[in-house]
Amino acid sequence: MIELLCLLLPLAFYSGWRSANRQSKLPQEQEKPVPARFVRGINFLLNEEPDKALDLFLNAPSWDAQTADTFLALGKLFRNRGEVNRALRVHQYVIARPELSTRERQAAMLALGEDFFAAGLLDRAENVFREFMRHYPKNTQACEPLRHIYEQLQEWEKAIELAACGIEDKVERNKLLAHYLCEQAEDALDAKQLYQVEETLKKALAIQPKLARIQVLYAELALARGERQAALQYFKKAIEYDARLTSTLTKRFLEVFQQSYEAQQLQTFLRHEYARQPDPHLFPALLALSQTGGEASTVEPLVKTHLQQGNLSLQSVARAAEWQAQQAPQDEPLHSLHVALARLVKSQPRFQCVSCGYKMQDYLWRCPACHRWETVHHL
Ligand SMILES: [Zn+2]
Structure with missing residues (x-):
């Protein structure tokens, strides 16, 4: 991984430096300070001092389109390595550049939101994604990460509002919406708001009639009302379905x-x-x-x-x-x-997510690793 870092960080710097030289057509002797900075940065990276290298390269005055892409790739690399603070530093630096194109600014905002999410700062991630939607209402790329935030926070009403956003496939949209409604019904069941449970399940059933989870919740509702025979029938139907x-x-x-x-x-x-x-x-x-x-x-x-x-x-x-x-x-x-x-x-483990391969002991409606719904199957 350090090899990639050694490549990306100087590349971002070099790209900007080359661009600056092209624009200003500096005489050759005036280019000398730039390679010196470059060599110092490389030395920091080789000595495994990425923060010092970052200080050096982020303070470079020059910039072009390739520089933005390279810094974005670098920030993502830091995040994937779990070095979220460094990723945040890089992405905040990119966003602050006035020369960004719309595409670059959108990519930088999404990346910054992902950094905050990875750092567990969900309110800040939500703010970034909401701002993205305000600025770019036709771009739906912030919908999925926002849904993940509301799923994490168990704010199902907000998740329901976004259930259709950015999902072309109607089956997928309905599946997501039905599960959000089931989550709401579970909360209402815990709060013993039985009328609310029934109303919510009716909506879920209209959207996804064969979802076994709805039958399980109807069974729990029947049990809460003391209707044991009805509960038994619902449980049986749930197993028939799934x-x-x-x-x-x-x-x-x-x-x-x-x-x-x-x-x-x-x-x-x-x-x-x-x-x-x-x-x-x-x-x-x-x-x-x-x-x-x-x-x-x-x-x-x-x-x-x-x-x-x-x-x-x-x-x-x-x-x-x-x-x-x-x-x-x-x-x-x-x-x-x-x-x-x-x-x-x-x-x-007895179950595995077919989407990301995550293994678990008990069946879960949503994979805890990739956050997809109904992707867990018996091994
Ligand atoms: Zn998964």
Whole structure:
């Protein structure tokens, strides 16, 4: 990385110096102080003293179009290396130049906003992006970073206002808007504003009828109103729409539906889903509900068939081994195998973002690394 820095910083300086020479047509002897500054800057970089090199090059009086681009690239390089203060210094310097073209000024403002965002100074980043939108209302490049700020701050009303900005694809726009509404509904649910939850979910459902998250929230709303049967139906629909939710929802099922007839209903539903689509990720949930459902005689053939003929995942095998170890508490080798598999499951991420590759243990609607929605899948 230092090699790139060694290249970019002197390049920005050299570009401006060459431009100044062209314009003023200085006699050769008057060019001498400039190379001296150049050589001193290179020496600072070689001695790994980038701040001194920055001081030297940023104080150079000359400037041209290439200088701006090179300094912008340099600032981005600093930010990507986590050196946000240096990135801010470079971008603030660029913005202060009166010679900038509109394109360069826009690029510098966006870069400065990104620097503040990376530094965690969200209010300052918001100000920069808002100012960008005021100055350049036809340019939508600030919409996405602004949305990221409001997502981070959980200011969903402001995020909703920007949900359509700069997104051409209608499907993507609707997905984003529906999730923002779901976030609002979750906040209202936490605040026990149940009427507000229902109204918000209605809007989300009209935009994205097959979004499983809406069904989960309807289920939680029904539970808050004491309508357990309705909640059960909503949860079932959520799994029908999106099987990725099964493991997360099973924990909730086991917590909420403790009556055996409720567990029985869910077990029947999951058995049907599993027969329809033998997804190994459904098996741990099916086993847990089969045990709770009280029909012990059905569990053994379920485990046996899964291990011998079913599609397997690490989680499904570990769960089957756990059940077998419970049936034979004296079997030390089986118990050791179950413990080893359980350790392996704990150490392995189960989900991954298909957009950026970030791995995680639990399903999340929004990737915490690249901030995209619904890009997380089973590994
Ligand atoms: Zn991602």
